Amino acid sequence: MSTHNVAGRKSALTWVVNISVIIMVVAWLIPTVGLLVSSFRERDQISQTGWWLAPLPVEQAFRARVPAEGATRDGERFVVEGNVFTLQGVANAFPGGGGNVTAFGTRSIQPGEFEAGTTAELRDGGTLTVSDDGTLRAELVENPEEGTPFVYFFAETPPKFTLDNYRTVLSADNMDIAFINTLTVTIPATIIPILIAAFAAYALAWMQFPGRGLLIAAVVGLLVVPLQLALVPMLSLHTQLGIGQSFVGIWLAHTGFGLPLAIYLLRNYMVGLPRDIIESAKVDGATDFEIFVRIVLPLSFPALASFAIFQFLWTWNDLLVAKVFLPSNDASKVMTVKIADDLLGSRGGDWGILATAAFVSIGVPLVVFFTLQRYLVRGLLAGSVKGG
Amino acid sequence: MNPLVQGLITIVIGVGGCVGYFYLSNLVVDHLIFPAKGKNAGRNINRANKVRPWLFLFPAIFALGLYLVYPVVGSFWRSLFNRAGTDFIGLGNYMALAASDEFRTAVLNNFLWVLFVPAGATAFGLLAAQLTDKMRWGNVAKSLIFMPMAISFVGASLIWKFVYANNADIGLINAVREALGASGPIDVLQIPFWNNFFLMVILIWIQTGFAMVILSAALRGIPEETVEAAVIDGANPFQIFFKIKVPQMMGTIVVVWTTITILVLKVFDIVYTMTGGNFGTQILPSYMMAYMFRDDGRATAVAFVIMLIVLPVMIWNIRQARRELR
Known part of the structure; x- marks a missing residue:
């Protein structure tokens, strides 16, 4: 009896845990999913319904002129028949040909005054009928050759997903240049510190010399120095050296800022390598340089990969260093600066464009993240659990 | 070229x-x-x-x-020189900061950030780590909660603009409000004082994954026997978590907490992108960037204030590292 109880309670607990995790995962994902969905929606649809309604039809307002062609005379009046969905300016929103009219009107201030299927009086005494399948019948007093009235109507447009936003962002908004600039900043800024740090980490891990402990402590201390301190003095130094605001400047800056973490991670890893291998290589007469290049470097690959991913994500996502050390012209803006300084201002209300720009900038890090997550986790653990 | x-x-x-x-x-x-x-x-x-x-x-x-x-x-x-860098003005820039209302707002807000962001991220991270532990699809769940770590602060801010938008057809919050019958959309980023918390949510959202990954490794490192002994003694799951597991993870929790605290003092992107420091949401890093390129003296003074706040953590870290080396 009691074992049954415990088992029952346990499965109830499992349910609670599973549901809690589902809730948490959904809560964490929803914002990003919203961005992704919005980036594929049409501008008009974004402003009409929330992204969570994206798979549903959207009710939109349309305006078109009652056609003049094919008018027939019926006594005093001119009769025009047609379909609102084929009218000029409307047809391209309904590539399928037809839709569903919910309401129509004859005046712009009340575009949905009449229900579909009813007959509306025109100002000059004529009548206008629009049925829900879009069939239109107008009885006009004046000759349609001399101008026809407007018809306003609400219709449901089918959900539409396009790549238009991506085309606009990449061509008109110069996001393509910004993308290449980000790549240009990121790759050298990832590779160069690794090499410098690897040599230093080897020295700190496997060489005996006075002051080693002090240097390790210094690296740990430098891990937390706020970047903000470096901005003004280093920018003015760059300017004095003639580097100024340039790609060379930002590569140097990222190298400097990335080094403490690189040295710290790599040293922690290298210290853990088996002592026998290194000692026996020394006995065999290998120099430190040879040991480092032939033994330690290949064995440290996981740690090198961890740091490379960190540094890649950090430099790709960086806004602060790019704002300060790169010139602020369009030709050298990286994506984060482009979005924060340009698009949010000029395209502030254009949600589709903003979503797309954001997605273009986070796409590559997300791919890196999901494919190389293993190394990222390993690096985090080496950096935080052991030391800190 | x-x-x-x-x-x-x-x-x-x-x-x-x-x-x-x-x-x-x-x-x-x-x-x-x-x-x-x-x-x-x-x-x-x-x-x-x-x-x-x-x-x-x-x-x-x-x-x-x-x-x-x-x-x-x-x-x-x-920071001891004036705006142009020509005249030595001693602590003049610091005096000016102390007298400025915006600086005081920034310090106060930063204090809130330092208090709530590490607490929130660590708490959610701990929760996620414990819930996903030994779960069949735990790794998938973890990977999804961890994902925001890969996203830039600018990207994350844009993502959250779609949640906070002042429009019930775009912003999730206003859509929910509308569905509950509230009248008219509100701009949550302009609600005095509370807007700070809406901004903090973004950083908590990003950092929870970091806390989770490290805490879940610490959770795995807890000796099974201690948990088993508690189970035999009749402890319920909450007691096991709070009285057996959490105390054994305290060291790691402190590391996670301080790491996020340091990060909070450096991140200017979120405030810069979301509000530009308006509506009383200024924090020190964004306040510094407001002076960057305009008044280097003031900007470096703010940066140095940030350094002073970080200093105790730095000293503590160095002490820990030295103890480990011995």
């Missing part, structure tokens, strides 16, 4: 330069200055080995010194 080509050339020069430096400097030391032959061979090998660590360390020490040590002094020195 095309920046990408310039980048490739830089990689070649940078990598080639590094390798060349290390290789050649070793060669020079071993064969020219202290050759391991002749009558001084033994002494020369010893001497070369004394010099070599510094050869390995030199580029790193140089870069660290230039980009991280010199700026501490450089920034402080610059």
Whole structure:
């Protein structure tokens, strides 16, 4: 009896845990999913319904002129028949040909005054009928050759997903240049510190010399120095050296800022390598340089990969260093600066464009993240659990 | 020149330069200055080995010194001068900061950020770590909660703009409000005081994954016997979690907490992108950027204030590291 109880309670607990995790995962994902969905929606649809309604039809307002062609005379009046969905300016929103009219009107201030299927009086005494399948019948007093009235109507447009936003962002908004600039900043800024740090980490891990402990402590201390301190003095130094605001400047800056973490991670890893291998290589007469290049470097690959991913994500996502050390012209803006300084201002209300720009900038890090997550986790653990 | 080509050339020069430096400097030391032959061979090998660590360390020490040590002094020195950098004004910039309302708002807000963001991220991270532990699809769940770590702060801010938008057809919050019957959309980023918390949510959302990953490793490291003993003694799951597991993870929790605290003091992107520091949401890092390029004296003074706040954590970290080395 009691074992049954415990088992029952346990499965109830499992349910609670599973549901809690589902809730948490959904809560964490929803914002990003919203961005992704919005980036594929049409501008008009974004402003009409929330992204969570994206798979549903959207009710939109349309305006078109009652056609003049094919008018027939019926006594005093001119009769025009047609379909609102084929009218000029409307047809391209309904590539399928037809839709569903919910309401129509004859005046712009009340575009949905009449229900579909009813007959509306025109100002000059004529009548206008629009049925829900879009069939239109107008009885006009004046000759349609001399101008026809407007018809306003609400219709449901089918959900539409396009790549238009991506085309606009990449061509008109110069996001393509910004993308290449980000790549240009990121790759050298990832590779160069690794090499410098690897040599230093080897020295700190496997060489005996006075002051080693002090240097390790210094690296740990430098891990937390706020970047903000470096901005003004280093920018003015760059300017004095003639580097100024340039790609060379930002590569140097990222190298400097990335080094403490690189040295710290790599040293922690290298210290853990088996002592026998290194000692026996020394006995065999290998120099430190040879040991480092032939033994330690290949064995440290996981740690090198961890740091490379960190540094890649950090430099790709960086806004602060790019704002300060790169010139602020369009030709050298990286994506984060482009979005924060340009698009949010000029395209502030254009949600589709903003979503797309954001997605273009986070796409590559997300791919890196999901494919190389293993190394990222390993690096985090080496950096935080052991030391800190 | 095309920046990408310039980048490739830089990689070649940078990598080639590094390798060349290390290789050649070793060669020079071993064969020219202290050759391991002749009558001084033994002494020369010893001497070369004394010099070599510094050869390995030199580029790193140089870069660290230039980009991280010199700026501490450089920034402080610059903060003692006026806007143009021509007149020495002592602590004038700091006095001006102390007298400024916006600075006080920034310090106060930063205090809130430092209080709530690490707490929130660590708590959610701990919750996620415990819930996903030993779960069949735990790794998938973890990976999804961890994902925001890969997203830039700017990207994350845009993502959250779609949640906070002042429009029930775009912003999730206003859509929910509308569905609950509230009248008219509100801009949550303009609600005095509470808007700070809406901004903090973004950083908590990003950092929870970090906390979760590290805490779940710590959770795995807890000896099974301690948990089993508690189960046998009749402890319920909550008691096991709070009385057995959490105390054993305290060291790691502190590390996570301080790491996020340091991060909070550096992140200016979220405030910059979401509100530009308006509506009373200024924090120190974004306040500093408001002065960057306009008044270097004031900007460096703010940066130095951030440094002073970070200092205790730095000292504590160094002490921990030294204790570990012994």
